[in-house]
Amino acid sequence: MSCLPRKLELFYDLLCPYSWLGFEILCRYQNIWNISLQLRPSFLAAIIMDSDMEEYREKVGGDQRIQVPTKGIYGFNSYLEKLRKQEYMKNELQYLGKFCQVPIEIPRDLRGVLIDKGSLNAMRFLTSVHIEYPEMLEKVSRELWMRIWSRDEDITEPWSIQAAAEEAGFSRKQAMSLLKKSSTEEVKNKLRENTNTAYKYGAFGLPTIVAHMDTKPCVFFSSDRIELLAHLLGEQWQGPVPQALKGKL
Amino acid sequence: MANLPRKLELFYDVLSPYSWLGFELLCRYQNIWNINLQLRPSFIPGILKDSGNKPPALVPRKGKYMMMDLQHLKNFYQVPIRIPKDFLTVILEKGSLNAMRFLTAVNMEKPEMLENVSRELWMRIWSRDEDITEPQSILAAAEKAGLSKEQAKSLLENSSTDKVKNKLKETTSAACNYGAFGLPTIVVHMDNKPCVIFGSDRMEMLAYLLGELESLSLSIIKTDIPCPTVLPTCQTYH
Numbered sequence: 183m184s185c186l187p188r189k190l191e192l193f194y195d196l197l198c199p200y201s202w203l204g205f206e207i208l209c210r211y212q213n214i215w216n217i218s219l220q221l222r223p224s225f226l227a228a229i230i231m232d233s234d235m236e237e238y239r240e241k242v243g244g245d246q247r248i249q250v251p252t253k254g255i256y257g258f259n260s261y262l263e264k265l266r267k268q269e270y271m272k273n274e275l276q277y278l279g280k281f282c283q284v285p286i287e288i289p290r291d292l293r294g295v296l297i298d299k300g301s302l303n304a305m306r307f308l309t310s311v312h313i314e315y316p317e318m319l320e321k322v323s324r325e326l327w328m329r330i331w332s333r334d335e336d337i338t339e340p341w342s343i344q345a346a347a348e349e350a351g352f353s354r355k356q357a358m359s360l361l362k363k364s365s366t367e368e369v370k371n372k373l374r375e376n377t378n379t380a381y382k383y384g385a386f387g388l389p390t391i392v393a394h395m396d397t398k399p400c401v402f403f404s405s406d407r408i409e410l411l412a413h414l415l416g417e418q419w420q421g422p423v424p425q426a427l428k429g430k431l
Numbered sequence: 432m433a434n435l436p437r438k439l440e441l442f443y444d445v446l447s448p449y450s451w452l453g454f455e456l457l458c459r460y461q462n463i464w465n466i467n468l469q470l471r472p473s474f475i476p477g478i479l480k481d482s483g484n485k486p487p488a489l490v491p492r493k494g495k496y497m498m499m500d501l502q503h504l505k506n507f508y509q510v511p512i513r514i515p516k517d518f519l520t521v522i523l524e525k526g527s528l529n530a531m532r533f534l535t536a537v538n539m540e541k542p543e544m545l546e547n548v549s550r551e552l553w554m555r556i557w558s559r560d561e562d563i564t565e566p567q568s569i570l571a572a573a574e575k576a577g578l579s580k581e582q583a584k585s586l587l588e589n590s591s592t593d594k595v596k597n598k599l600k601e602t603t604s605a606a607c608n609y610g611a612f613g614l615p616t617i618v619v620h621m622d623n624k625p626c627v628i629f630g631s632d633r634m635e636m637l638a639y640l641l642g643e644l645e646s647l648s649l650s651i652i653k654t655d656i657p658c659p660t661v662l663p664t665c666q667t668y669h
Contacts, residue, residue: 233490237491266484266610266612267484267612269610270610270612273626277626277636277640281635281640384492384495385492386490386493386496401496401499403496403500406630406632406633407500407503413507414503421644422635
């Protein structure tokens with residue numbers, strides 16, 4: 183095919199299991215479809231908070247200072263307060279994990295993992311990897327997901343992040359250097375920038391996929407629009423585990 | 432196939448465009464997959480209230496996204512959705528209570544007509560931007576679906592009885608008891624327990640759970656597997 187590869191941006195956060203599903207599916211297709219997949223580590227809590235704030239502003243009107251209700255850290259509580267959704271998510275992920283062949287296991291203390299612990303350090307680390315060793319971003323992201331969403335292991339402490347980095351193939355020295363860099367303004371700003379970019383595209387959650395089509399970018403929320411995306415790209419959808427990979431998984 | 436058909440309950444409200452997508456997809460596959468599709472007219476405000484959830488359209492970004500999403504999906508799934516001009520009034524002020532009561536009455540008296548009447552009501556609200564709240568609107572949809580004027584009037588009268596109102600409440604409660612927080616909600620009765628699926632975007636996973644992946648047309652464009660003939664093209668919409 184003589185067409186240039188279509189640019190596809192995947193904005194994701196490790197905290198989000200649906201991001202993992204979207205990530206794995208797109209990674210599988212990146213060498214099958216004529217696409218240039220660009221991973222964009224982002225910060226989900228900020229997107230949710232900004233989205234909630236926007237909603238309150240529209241209700242209140244104008245630029246008045248609003249008392250943000252005590253909804254917990256970054257408004258994430260509003261997402262999980264709805265226990266029914268949480269219960270649904272726990273069930274659904276088991277099926278989706280099997281169907282998509284992604285080894286998702288629900289952490290025992292889901293609320294603790296999502297609300298109390300969060301993913302800020304890990305996302306800053308991935309941003310650091312993105313800046314210094316972009317070719318390693320996929321592997322490190324995967325190893326961190328395996329920790330939090332498959333083995334119910336921590337991803338907030340430095341040694342946890344370092345372990346994932348080494349598992350992905352970094353030397354101890356490289357991992358420590360990247361960790362140190364994570365807390366610099368350069369990395370913090372880059373994470374903010376990625377997150378703001380997703381927000382400007384209209385994101386209200388993650389994963390958000392932005393496909394740069396001929397006329398304009400097409401934005402898709404979550405991991406269940408990839409078949410539709412294939413159709414719009416003129417590519418063939420072979421399910422979440424395409425043929426080329428069936429022997430390898 | 433020697434296995435008994437799997438029971439699939441579809442809880443839906445005509446106010447929900449995603450319910451329409453799920454409905455059409457399942458109707459297309461009901462004679463292809465080994466399933467027994469049972470339509471369950473429900474009331475979405477009841478589900479939202481019970482679960483503490485809110486309509487996505489009320490979140491500004493979600494509302495904007497939904498408009499765009501539906502434009503893509505209508506083409507992809509070949510369902511002639513058109514966003515009503517005054518979308519928020521239709522959803523929040525006018526609602527669908529009378530229509531869902533009517534569908535409940537149809538389900539009780541003439542269940543074989545439920546699919547057609549549901550479709551005609553969806554065509555009114557979500558394709559031709561027509562009213563579904565007034566008696567004459569509902570009667571028009573019923574007649575278009577194939578009910579006679581007398582049948583339609585009788586069902587409309589039944590709609591306002593306690594029997595029908597309670598039945599709608601009961602169906603809505605059943606969805607809530609399955610853990611629904613929105614519609615469409617699909618409940619697949621598997622061997623060991625019911626499997627609850629929210630939204631119209633889990634059809635492939637559903638096919639996988641049912642062991643029907645081979646008969647699923649993985650892409651609307653792909654032609655290896657013939658497109659189901661139940662309701663494939665827009666020409667059948669009038």
